[in-house]
Amino acid sequence: MTAPRWIPYALIAPAALFLAALFIVPLVQTILLSFDGGGTPDHLANYRKMAGDLNFTLAIRNTFLLVGVVVPIQLALAMGMAVMLQKMSTGRDIVLWIWTIPLGVSDLAAGLVWLALLQNSGYLNTVLFQLGLLDGPTPWLNAETPVTLFVGIVLAEIWRATAVVLIVLVAGFQLIPKEYSEAAEVFGARSWTAFRLITLPLLKPSIQSALILRTVLAFEVFAVVYALGGRNMPVLVGEAYAWQYENQNYGVAAAYAVLVMVISLAATVVYLYALRTRPETQP
Amino acid sequence: MAGIQIERVGKRFGGALALDSVSLDVADGEFVALLGPSGCGKTTLLRIVAGLETRSSGAVRIGGRDVSDLRPADRGLAMVFQNYAVFPHMTVFDNVAFGLRMQKKPREDIERKVRRAAALLQIEPYLDRYPAKLSGGQRQRVAVARALAVEPAVLLMDEPLSNLDALLRLEMRAELKSVLREAKTTTLYVTHDQTEAMGLADRIAVMQQGRIVQADAPTTVYSRPASTFVGGFVGSPPMNFVKVTASGRSARLDALDLRPPADGDLLLGFRGEDVQLVPPDEGMTFVVKVAEPMGSHLLLTGSAAGCPVRVVAPPTASVHAGDRLGLRPDPDRIAWMSQDSGLALDGHA
Amino acid sequence: MTGARRLMFWSGVAALCAWVLVPIYLIALGAFGGRAAAFRWPKAFTLVNASLEQLATFLRIEGVWNAALNSVIAASLTMALSLLLGAPAGYALARYRFRGAGAFRLMVLLTRAFPLAILALPLTVVFIRAGLYDTPFGVALVHTALALPFAALVTAGLFAGIPRELEEAAWVFGCSRLQAFMRVVLPLALPGLAAAAIFAFVISWNEVFAASVLTVRNRTLTAYLLTVLAESPLHYRFAGGFVLIVPSVVFIFAVRRYLFALWGVSNR
Incomplete structure (x- = not known):
């Protein structure tokens, strides 16, 4: 029985209306708010205020540094883990479960977990102390130790969010018939060559979606940073939160939001272009 | 019901x-x-x-x-x-x-x-x-x-x-x-x-x-397929079609005399099992390209009058690739088709 | 694999497992160890005089209990809303070809390219006017915007995986459209739908930014922890972190079979 035409529309209407109300409308509002001069014709006032802020350059630098360091490491690590899972014949399910546990851990919780490890009298320092490398509790997460604070945040981010990349990649691996790399090996390719020439190109769409997903979320980094370093290390979304919540200046917060969205969109576009595949070259 | x-x-x-x-x-x-x-x-x-x-x-x-x-x-x-x-x-x-x-x-x-x-x-x-x-x-x-x-x-x-x-x-x-x-x-x-x-x-x-x-x-x-499509789709091997030109309700293929129901460019349709194998000079000439023993029968693939033809021969027949044979289709089981339309002609055989 | 390579391989696997598990173990120590453990130096790597008492004390703090309750309410609402809105859309995407399906799919995918939680910022004003500000329901609305795209795409994959012939067979043997859905499609989709629901719950449970922006007194647990972070003692922070993690770990275990449906397939 073929459907009356209105059925699919009735089915998507609630979701479409909801997303319009809570995605499209606030999106437009954010943009409008960020260009609101507060009664004056100066539509860039919020942006000027944002850019003039002491933390702005720092936040930009820190956010980009974090994304630039974290995302590539996560991709490499997840790729390694996915290949390992591929080779595993026993215990695959349990290992996969363990490796994906952080998927359910919030960024705030992840920050707190790593705080327990890295704080002055934390577990890391205890180990270093017992190895005789430290004399006593030592701070790593202060404004005075920006490098170790940064490393700490990187560790926490890698710990928390590599699982997403892993899942997308493992799913991608499952879509590639084993025969392809077997065929390559039969024709004399070593396993690394087979991986590079067969698996990697076929995995490109998965790599692309993993990178988009992860990068967009990485630009949103905020709670991990807060949990570990307070406002010792400004990041973009953290600044948006501060302007909204502490300074009660919604316009500048909106300007930050628009900035983050533009960066995220730009990153998405770059990935879509750089990792594009012709559909006919995929199985 | x-x-x-x-x-x-x-x-x-x-x-x-x-x-x-x-x-x-x-x-x-x-x-x-x-x-x-x-x-x-x-x-x-x-x-x-x-x-x-x-x-x-x-x-x-x-x-x-x-x-x-x-x-x-x-x-x-x-x-x-x-x-x-x-x-x-x-x-x-x-x-x-x-x-x-x-x-x-x-x-x-x-x-x-x-x-x-x-x-x-x-x-x-x-x-x-x-x-x-x-x-x-x-x-x-x-x-x-x-x-x-x-x-x-x-x-x-x-x-x-x-x-x-x-x-x-x-x-x-x-x-x-x-x-x-x-x-x-x-x-x-x-x-x-x-x-x-x-x-x-x-x-x-x-x-x-x-x-x-x-x-x-x-x-x-x-x-009695209604068209060459039906003859070709139903039956394995499919029905053979050999081009024939008829005039005065008669046609000749090599040493074979035929009585088609119409004149002009026709197709002689016959099933692979509805033929008699005869010496080359007593029927239409069939050149065997491949002979496949199928157990229950011997499947011969070749050509006659420039058209591809498959013939089902008894399993014991001694035929080999390259042999030239004569074919004599059973006149009661011939299906005549028009070359232009591919449709069967009325008043069969 | 040869013996040496096998050893290396499994050591690598074990190291990566430890990388995930050890930090969780350590925060558990912090959560159960209480004040004494949090400030102890050097740290013990096993539980000494641990008790549930420490965790219970943490939960008895009034703000914490309320916040946890708010989190549960918001997450449950998010779960219900995103499934109620998302599953029909997913079914439409999976079963019908209609004008606008592409546009809808694009909108859903587009939400992925946006840091959605940030969109909570302009909503504050609207929510204050609508009386939704500082309510778990308001938070749930924004969290639904986060979870709905997932729910729609995941359920689309789920429904597409149920052969159309099964539904047609039900029609032929006397079912109406709705009966066929209830008797054949729904029972088959149920485990996957449950996984999608749990996932929506986790998305809401974990979300920090929107929840912090949209609440003042009726904080969710994440928002509460974020605001009191600076002034709370270490062992409370650890207890908070642990309380946040536990449900997530359990949930991920419950939905582990569907992780690929949730992330892998829907990302294509």
Whole structure:
């Protein structure tokens, strides 16, 4: 029985209306708010205020540094883990479960977990102390130790969010018939060559979606940073939160939001272009 | 029990014409096979009869009642799907009982009818199992039992044997035939396998590009194809067609004299087993390219009068690649076709 | 693999497992160890005089209990809303070809390219006017915007995986459209739908930014922890972190079979 035409529309209407109300409308509002001069014709006032802020350059630098360091490491690590899972014949399910546990851990919780490890009298320092490398509790997460604070945040981010990349990649691996790399090996390719020439190109769409997903979320980094370093290390979304919540200046917060969205969109576009595949070259 | 009348049913998908004003009558209790290559519209036609697809024009009647605009549920039919569509979350019993439960039949009635259908298809031992634990052939039986349990006026089957392996298919085919003969259900059966259609059906409707090109008894379709397409599609090996030019109702091919029913450019159609092998100078010349011993017969592939020809020879015949033979088709079993239209000429042979 | 390579391989696997598990173990120590453990130096790597008492004390703080309750309410609402709105859309995408399906799919995918939580910022004003500000329901609305795209795409994959023939068979054997859905499609989709629901719950449970922006007194647990972070003692922070993690770990275990449906397939 073929459907009356209105059925699919009735089915998507609630979701479409909801997303319009809570995605499209606030999106437009954010943009409008960020260009609101507060009664004056100066539509860039919020942006000027944002850019003039002491933390702005720092936040930009820190956010980009974090994304630039974290995302590539996560991709490499997840790729390694996915290949390992591929080779595993026993215990695959349990290992996969363990490796994906952080998927359910919030960024705030992840920050707190790593705080327990890295704080002055934390577990890391205890180990270093017992190895005789430290004399006593030592701070790593202060404004005075920006490098170790940064490393700490990187560790926490890698710990928390590599699982997403892993899942997308493992799913991608499952879509590639084993025969392809077997065929390559039969024709004399070593396993690394087979991986590079067969698996990697076929995995490109998965790599692309993993990178988009992860990068967009990485630009949103905020709670991990807060949990570990307070406002010792400004990041973009953290600044948006501060302007909204502490300074009660919604316009500048909106300007930050628009900035983050533009960066995220730009990153998405770059990935879509750089990792594009012709559909006919995929199985 | 009821017959099916398909009246000038047409179907368009976007701009493409899938069915071109198809008409077919299936008599009460008759088994008709819709046979054709993939994409010929046979499944679309079946789904329109089932009510799973809307028609663009025409009408479908079941038991004289116009069902064209009814939901599938209200058409009084049952169907066996290509992938069986056995519900995986129900036991075999619940699957077979599904249609009866939807009809709100009393409990004892359902129990009795399920048992009977299960006995007919020999799935009684599995009634409490889930389909995932069954083999493909057993699932097939469940699908048929589910359809027969509702004692439908009309049974529709969409390539029900195509997912079975060759041996099982042969076994199921025979069983299906005996079960359906007993049930005397009007059946419309879609298949692309001509041996299945030949073996099962009372009548075969051969479809080509959205049209029924011939609807006849299996033997008629086989020996008197309505067109070169039917001759080529039905039968293995397919019917041979050799080009002949006739004038004055007579033609000559090498050493063979023929009496065609018309003049002009014709095709001499004959089945590979309907020929006599004779010395080269006593029939049309046949050059053997390949000889394949098939056990029950010897299959010869070659050419005659510039056309590819396949001949079925006795298994003991001593013929080898490169041999030249003469062919003498049985004059009673020759099918004459027009070269231009590809259609059979009236007044055969 | 040869013996040496096998050893290396499994050591690598074990190291990566430890990388995930050890930090969780350590925060558990912090959560159960209480004040004494949090400030102890050097740290013990096993539980000493641990008790549930420490965790219970943390939960007895009034703000914490309320916040946890708010989190549960918001997450449950998110779960219900995103499934109620998302599953029909997913079904439409999976079963019907209609004008606008592409546009809808694009909108859903587009939400992925946006840091959605940030969109909570302009909503504050609207929510204050509508009386939704500082309520778990308001938070749930924004979280639904986060979870709905997932729910729609995941359920689309789920429904597409249920052969259409099964539904057609139900129609032929006497079911209406709705009956066929209830009797055949729904039972088959149920485990996957449950996984999608749990996932929506986790998305809401974990979300920090929007929840912090949209609440003042009726904080969710994440928002509460974020605001009191600076002034709370270490062992409370650890207890908070642990309380946040536990449900997530359990949930991920419950939905582990569907992780690929949730992330892998829907990302294609």
